[in-house]
Amino acid sequence: MSIWEFANPARFSRLSGRIIPPAALLTGLCLAIGLIWGFFGTPDDFRQGSTVKIIYIHVPAALMAINAWLMMLVASLIWLIRRHHVSALAARAAAPVGAVMTVIALLTGAIWGQPMWGTWWEWDPRLTSFLVLFVFYLGYIALWEAVAVPDKAAALTADLCMVGSIFALMSRYAVLFWNQGLHQGASLSLDKETNVADVFYQPLLVCIAGFVLLFVTLVLVRTRTEIRARRALALMRQGVR
Amino acid sequence: MMPDLGIHAAYVLSAYAVTLTLLAGLIGLSWLRSNRVRRMLDTLEHGKQGEPYER
Numbered sequence: 001m002s003i004w005e006f007a008n009p010a011r012f013s014r015l016s017g018r019i020i021p022p023a024a025l026l027t028g029l030c031l032a033i034g035l036i037w038g039f040f041g042t043p044d045d046f047r048q049g050s051t052v053k054i055i056y057i058h059v060p061a062a063l064m065a066i067n068a069w070l071m072m073l074v075a076s077l078i079w080l081i082r083r084h085h086v087s088a089l090a091a092r093a094a095a096p097v098g099a100v101m102t103v104i105a106l107l108t109g110a111i112w113g114q115p116m117w118g119t120w121w122e123w124d125p126r127l128t129s130f131l132v133l134f135v136f137y138l139g140y141i142a143l144w145e146a147v148a149v150p151d152k153a154a155a156l157t158a159d160l161c162m163v164g165s166i167f168a169l170m171s172r173y174a175v176l177f178w179n180q181g182l183h184q185g186a187s188l189s190l191d192k193e194t195n196v197a198d199v200f201y202q203p204l205l206v207c208i209a210g211f212v213l214l215f216v217t218l219v220l221v222r223t224r225t226e227i228r229a230r231r232a233l234a235l236m237r238q239g240v241r
Numbered sequence: 242m243m244p245d246l247g248i249h250a251a252y253v254l255s256a257y258a259v260t261l262t263l264l265a266g267l268i269g270l271s272w273l274r275s276n277r278v279r280r281m282l283d284t285l286e287h288g289k290q291g292e293p294y295e296r
């Protein structure tokens with residue numbers, strides 16, 4: 001069976017209908033365990049005090065803000081190359097989820113920054129690129145709403161997504177090549193010998209898994225909705241009421 | 242059971258409150274729109290509550 005068979009809207013809807021209930025259950029479990037473990041079961045950091053508990057929401061949200069855009073980029077490229085409608089609708093479905101993740105990352109970062117840096121906001125490379133990424137999310141959502149012809153909207157938003165990817169990647173790597181900012185280096189990295197201390201690391205991984213699952217579940221639900229909405233629109237245009 | 246959050250309690254609690262509110266709003270709106278569109282499609286296809294499109 002080819003992966004492209006799932007580009008068939010009816011097949012996608014059937015498969016996603018089977019995946020969503022267990023994915024939602026797993027999402028709830030991971031988020032509940034991770035957040036309760038992180039909030040109630042970990043000590044204060046010797047430097048950050050209790051504000052270290054904000055990493056359990058800030059880091060996963062920031063991670064998903066960037067990865068949601070990258071997922072939208074892949075889906076947009078599939079649309080541009082193979083014209084699979086489900087991929088365009090999946091990109092559309094992911095945008096509000098990514099936008100909310102970006103808002104969470106910006107707000108929790110600001111709330112953490114006030115006691116730690118002494119400021120709510122700084123025009124730091126990572127913070128600024130994240131803000132620009134959020135504006136791109138808003139523009140992407142607005143463009144889908146503004147263009148009445150679905151295929152034209154998919155093409156235009158795919159182009160916008162490719163441009164916005166520069167800022168998604170910049171958000172991820174700004175701390176590495178732009179070191180004059182306030183923002184510290186990545187809290188987690190696969191190529192670093194040491195990450196945050198284990199006592200914080202383990203619940204953080206569970207929270208990240210919860211945010212990833214939440215993203216997947218919401219995108220599946222929202223993509224099914226977009227497929228139904230597209231079909232309803234087609235029926236209405238045929239005059240079936 | 243509530244941990245002692247010290248002088249930063251307001252910051253930590255507000256960060257969690259903002260996050261949980263936004264996530265609950267996102268989940269709720271996604272769910273509501275999903276139900277609304279499903280009902281609309283059912284009505285268009287069958288004129289009443291019937292078999293969903295993908296079944």
